[in-house]
Amino acid sequence: xxxxxxxxxxxxxxxxxxxxxxxxxxxxxxxxxxxxxxxxxxxxxxxxxxxxxxxxxxxxxxxxxxxxxxxxxxxxxxxxxxxxxxxxxxxxxxxxxxxxxxxxxxxxxxxxxxxxxxxxxxxxxxxxxxxxxxxxxxxxxxxxxxxxxxxxxxxxxxxxx
Amino acid sequence: xxxxxxxxxxxxxxxxxxxxxxxxxxxxxxxxxxxxxxxxxxxxxxxxxxxxxxxxxxxxxxxxxxxxxxxxxxxxxxxxxxxxxxxxxxxxxxxxxxxxxxxxxxxxxxxxxxxxxxxxxxxxxxxxxxxxxxxxxxxxxxxxxxxxxxxxxxxxxxxxxxxxxxxxxxxxxxxxxxxxxxxxxxxxxxxxxxxxxxxxxxxxxxxxxxxxxxxxxxxxxxxxxxxxxxxxxxxxxxxxxxxxxxxxxxxxxxxxxxxxxxxxxxxxxxxxxxxxxxxxxxxxxxxxxxxxxxxxxxxxxxxxxxxxxxxxxxxxxxxxxxxxxxxxxxxxxxxxxxxxxxxxxxxxxxxxxxxxxxxxxxxxxxxxxxxxxxxxxxxxxxxxxxxxxxxxxxxxxxxxxxxxxxxxxxxxxxxxxxxxxxxxxxxxxxxxxxxxxxxxxxxxxxxxxxxxxxxxxxxxxxxxxxxxxxxxxxxxxxxxxxxxxxxxxxxxxxxxxxxxxxxxxxxxxxxxxxxxxxxxxxxxxxxxxxxxxxxxxxxxxxxxxxxxxxxxxxxxxxxxxxxxxxxxxxxxxxxxxxxxxxxxxxxxxxxxxxxxxxxxxxxxxxxxxxxxxxxxxxxxxxxxxxxxxxxxxxxxxxxxxxxxxxxxxxxxxxxxxxxxxxxxxxxxxxxxxxxxxxxxxxxxxxxxxxxxxxxxxxxxxxxxxxxxxxxxxxxxxxxxxxxxxxxxxxxxxxxxxxxxxxxxxxxxxxxxxxxxxxxxxxxxxxxxxxxxxxxxxxxxxxxxxxxxxxxx
Ligand code: FES
Ligand code: FES
Numbered sequence: 001x002x003x004x005x006x007x008x009x010x011x012x013x014x015x016x017x018x019x020x021x022x023x024x025x026x027x028x029x030x031x032x033x034x035x036x037x038x039x040x041x042x043x044x045x046x047x048x049x050x051x052x053x054x055x056x057x058x059x060x061x062x063x064x065x066x067x068x069x070x071x072x073x074x075x076x077x078x079x080x081x082x083x084x085x086x087x088x089x090x091x092x093x094x095x096x097x098x099x100x101x102x103x104x105x106x107x108x109x110x111x112x113x114x115x116x117x118x119x120x121x122x123x124x125x126x127x128x129x130x131x132x133x134x135x136x137x138x139x140x141x142x143x144x145x146x147x148x149x150x151x152x153x154x155x156x157x158x159x160x161x
Numbered sequence: 162x163x164x165x166x167x168x169x170x171x172x173x174x175x176x177x178x179x180x181x182x183x184x185x186x187x188x189x190x191x192x193x194x195x196x197x198x199x200x201x202x203x204x205x206x207x208x209x210x211x212x213x214x215x216x217x218x219x220x221x222x223x224x225x226x227x228x229x230x231x232x233x234x235x236x237x238x239x240x241x242x243x244x245x246x247x248x249x250x251x252x253x254x255x256x257x258x259x260x261x262x263x264x265x266x267x268x269x270x271x272x273x274x275x276x277x278x279x280x281x282x283x284x285x286x287x288x289x290x291x292x293x294x295x296x297x298x299x300x301x302x303x304x305x306x307x308x309x310x311x312x313x314x315x316x317x318x319x320x321x322x323x324x325x326x327x328x329x330x331x332x333x334x335x336x337x338x339x340x341x342x343x344x345x346x347x348x349x350x351x352x353x354x355x356x357x358x359x360x361x362x363x364x365x366x367x368x369x370x371x372x373x374x375x376x377x378x379x380x381x382x383x384x385x386x387x388x389x390x391x392x393x394x395x396x397x398x399x400x401x402x403x404x405x406x407x408x409x410x411x412x413x414x415x416x417x418x419x420x421x422x423x424x425x426x427x428x429x430x431x432x433x434x435x436x437x438x439x440x441x442x443x444x445x446x447x448x449x450x451x452x453x454x455x456x457x458x459x460x461x462x463x464x465x466x467x468x469x470x471x472x473x474x475x476x477x478x479x480x481x482x483x484x485x486x487x488x489x490x491x492x493x494x495x496x497x498x499x500x501x502x503x504x505x506x507x508x509x510x511x512x513x514x515x516x517x518x519x520x521x522x523x524x525x526x527x528x529x530x531x532x533x534x535x536x537x538x539x540x541x542x543x544x545x546x547x548x549x550x551x552x553x554x555x556x557x558x559x560x561x562x563x564x565x566x567x568x569x570x571x572x573x574x575x576x577x578x579x580x581x582x583x584x585x586x587x588x589x590x591x592x593x594x595x596x597x598x599x600x601x602x603x604x605x606x607x608x609x610x611x612x613x614x615x616x617x618x619x620x621x622x623x624x625x626x627x628x629x630x631x632x633x634x635x636x637x638x639x640x641x642x643x644x645x646x647x648x649x650x651x652x653x654x655x656x657x658x659x660x661x662x663x664x665x666x667x668x669x670x671x672x673x674x675x676x677x678x679x680x681x682x683x684x685x686x687x688x689x690x691x692x693x694x695x696x697x698x699x700x701x702x703x704x705x706x707x708x709x710x711x712x713x714x715x716x717x718x719x720x721x722x723x724x725x726x727x728x729x730x731x732x733x734x735x736x737x738x739x740x741x742x743x744x745x746x747x748x749x750x751x752x753x754x755x756x757x758x759x760x761x762x763x764x765x766x767x768x769x770x771x772x773x774x775x776x777x778x779x780x781x782x783x784x785x786x787x788x789x790x791x792x793x794x795x796x797x798x799x800x801x802x803x804x805x806x807x808x809x810x811x812x813x814x815x816x817x818x819x820x821x822x823x824x825x826x827x828x829x830x831x832x833x834x835x836x837x838x839x840x841x842x843x844x845x846x847x848x849x850x851x852x853x854x855x856x857x858x859x860x861x862x863x864x865x866x867x868x869x870x871x872x873x874x875x876x877x878x879x880x881x882x883x884x885x886x887x888x889x890x891x892x893x894x895x896x897x898x899x900x901x902x903x904x905x906x907x908x909x910x911x912x913x914x915x916x917x918x919x920x921x922x923x924x925x926x927x928x929x930x931x932x933x934x935x936x937x938x939x940x941x942x943x944x945x946x947x948x949x950x951x952x953x
Binding site for chain 1: 174184190845850880882
């Protein structure tokens with residue numbers, strides 16, 4: 001066991017982990033931040049996406065020890081300071097961008113990373129960026145719509161109901 | 162003005178807030194005091210005799226608490242099939258025992274024959290490897306190919322079942338001769354052999370179960386990823402472990418998608434309960450994705466020959482299908498109903514075809530069990546039919562649209578009884594067809610095709626006019642047909658003293674949004690704000706009973722039970738109001754949340770009546786009990802029959818065979834729509850699963866029974882950039898005539914109607930592009946398959 005410390009959602013945390021402990025396991029089991037989900041064992045689904053030092057990372061592909069000293073943000077840290085939904089979260093609710101909710105944390109984290117690097121993405125750019133996030137429920141229609149709406153674009157024109 | 166409240170409003174989903182903030186509670190999110198971890202030891206061969214299992218080394222490893230093998234469950238019951246099918250000769254289907262852990266033989270890769278429970282997951286996993294190393298399995302030849310399974314009587318999945326045949330079913334056997342005669346004398350017969358490709362449902366949340374046991378009370382609790390916790394409870398108690406039913410609570414908390422795969426009871430659920438009892442500690446198990454691929458019930462996997470007899474003008478005179486359906490190594494709970502009564506009964510489609518006969522043989526193989534996956538039998542029927550009709554139209558030189566129009570049942574013909582025993586209550590198939598043609602701008606297609614051609618691409622348009630039968634019912638009829646369960650549902654409506662409401666429903670929401678939509682239904686009828694209504698689901702200790710959510714039944718069946726319970730609440734409220742208002746009960750009306758004396762301004766609000774029921778000071782106590790809580794069980798008297806027309810437009814690159822789906826248009830009839838936003842979301846998701854089946858998804862076993870597609874690296878799931886926006890309309894509504902809400906199921910429609918539209922579009926593109934020899938390509942239409950077909 002080795003001690004690891006990092007900042008998660010603005011709070012400094014630490015814990016004892018094995019060398020093989022994944023960041024996703026540390027978040028879920030060590031910190032009980034279970035909003036980060038595990039949907040696969042081959043780094044394909046994106047349910048586990050978090051931000052590490054501002055970059056979207058699949059937390060199942062990173063060892064907890066490699067996040068030593070990092071700034072980590074998870075879905076639990078995405079709402080506004082007053083607890084209300086952030087613009088992206090609100091857009092997902094407004095446009096029905098989630099059904100079972102299992103892929104949702106990863107989708108929201110990926111969407112936030114996308115809009116940071118590309119504040120006004122086209123539909124094609126959103127679809128391409130989400131390549132690493134699988135959703136089995138929504139058919140992506142409303143996820144794409146929600147992300148474009150969150151970027152301030154008028155979605156009534158581009159996305160038929 | 163669109164409504165902002167109650168039935169028909171686009172109410173935002175209340176469940177979203179927890180999912181968007183990471184505060185949902187899925188099974189694997191729950192931590193239990195003193196919890197332990199189970200890991201299953203699974204067969205790596207498809208078929209083998211278990212010679213010996215030596216657990217001694219594993220048992221001595223750090224943290225290991227207990228190890229189970231098939232031997233430990235040899236004396237308890239098996240996981241049963243929920244539907245008894247009889248073969249054409251009258252004999253009952255063959256039902257091999259499906260044990261908690263394999264015993265004697267392993268029958269598919271992933272079949273669990275032992276389980277280790279340890280203090281940590283890592284310890285359990287290490288010890289499971291040691292159990293595997295201590296096990297000797299003598300490999301037997303695998304039975305994978307359907308035709309070979311039936312032909313080779315010596316190689317058996319189950320030693321007692323000689324030709325690997327579960328049953329040989331005819332529907333309807335009495336139709337057979339007439340169908341044969343009509344086919345023989347038909348002016349034209351189209352023959353099509355096709356494969357309905359095997360799929361893995363792939364809910365994004367892997368299966369997970371936690372067992373608990375309290376020695377002092379003898380009570381068990383199972384928290385599990387289930388679409389119907391009550392059925393799981395019944396199966397575990399009555400069939401598998403013999404636990405008294407009042408001693409087991411099953412909770413299905415937030416569940417991350419199901420699509421059928423979580424309807425069923427699985428061995429891991431029994432295992433964690435048995436282990437929890439043995440250890441007196443909670444035992445948890447969560448599937449890795451590879452385990453999900455290996456052991457979740459798969460879907461489809463039919464090989465079908467369909468014949469359509471027609472007149473030269475395209476009028477269909479007979480339909481005959483012969484199918485081999487794979488049921489895998491064991492019978493999953495609905496595996497025998499899916500290829501039969503959910504498939505054969507739909508083979509007339511929305512058409513006025515006089516003669517239909519379906520023959521289906523269900524075959525055991527050394528593969529994972531196959532059962533209902535979104536659509537369940539109806540996608541298979543629809544695909545066969547809609548592909549064959551397209552082919553027939555081409556062979557006769559007719560327009561596929563006009564051929565369908567000619568054969569569609571017309572609105573004046575309802576109720577319409579098909580030759581395969583369903584009675585469609587209502588519909589307007591012409592209306593949805595016209596709507597789809599208009600929405601997809603079919604009139605402008607030729608111009609778009611010319612533009613594609615100028616770029617060297619082939620454009621095609623594909624249609625499917627689909628119908629489905631969902632909300633399966635009624636119980637007395639399905640009982641005659643072999644169902645071993647009832648197909649009613651139950652609800653309790655509990656009004657509190659302050660007038661707020663809890664509804665306990667037997668439906669289970671794993672993405673469908675019941676917490677929001679059911680509250681809309683209740684708010685509308687009782688004239689109260691939606692936020693005053695709470696929907697409780699997924700906990701057998703709180704809910705009277707229920708058959709869960711699958712087969713697009715939640716609103717039609719469970720919603721109707723809620724409606725009936727509300728009727729009882731209103732009836733009782735009228736009695737209370739009559740007393741308080743000193744009027745006769747017959748004069749009391751209830752509207753917009755107010756009980757009033759007809760023709761006067763005397764009234765009591767819903768809240769006042771509720772308060773009076775719990776504080777019965779001015780109350781007819783001699784004739785009426787206090788309190789305001791009612792339960793209803795609702796058994797529908799028919800299926801509901803949603804229908805619609807789907808159009809898909811594609812572009813094929815003739816150099817590579819790659820297909821681009823340019824647009825997908827849906828005109829659906831779901832009867833009355835409670836929340837259009839949610840309904841459209843269901844269609845989007847279903848259509849994309851159907852596009853997945855048509856274009857990329859494929860479950861491949863090699864000849865030794867190894868699953869080649871056991872991860873997301875190998876099994877292609879539709880990603881955001883594989884699919885277009887999906888245009889959905891549900892305005893051509895004919896309300897269901899036999900349920901109180903006038904609703905039809907919408908959850909499976911997309912997955913049922915879309916695959917043939919996609920394939921028809923690709924064939925259309927190739928035909929228009931001069932590849933006249935390509936009349937069919939089996940799904941999935943990968944570039945290599947399309948390319949090979951073009952050059953074949
Ligand atoms: S769990 Fe990390 S990508 Fe699937
Ligand atoms: S909402 Fe269920 S997987 Fe995306």
